[in-house]
Amino acid sequence: MRRQAVTSSNISEVGYDENSRTLEVLFTSGNLYQYFDVPPQIYTELMQAGSVGQYLNANIKGNFRYARV
Structure with missing residues (x-):
């Protein structure tokens, strides 16, 4: 999954796969x-x-199920 850099003190990158509706x-x-x-x-x-x-x-x-990868 491709991730995009974000401006945040705690988060480096965010990715999303619309087909599986998975947020990374x-x-x-x-x-x-x-x-x-x-x-x-x-x-x-x-x-x-x-x-x-x-x-x-x-x-x-x-609010959503999650897993540490």
Whole structure:
């Protein structure tokens, strides 16, 4: 999955696969997580958010299944 660099103190890159609805987040710590069944609109909102980290915490963490890769 191709990831795109983002401006964030905690997140380095974000990727999204629309076919599988998988969101991939690479944190500055080097940890890589995949979030599953994420609608395209959530990805769009994440990438347009003023704070990517705040959006992730408020709208994605705890709302979607995930796995550390």
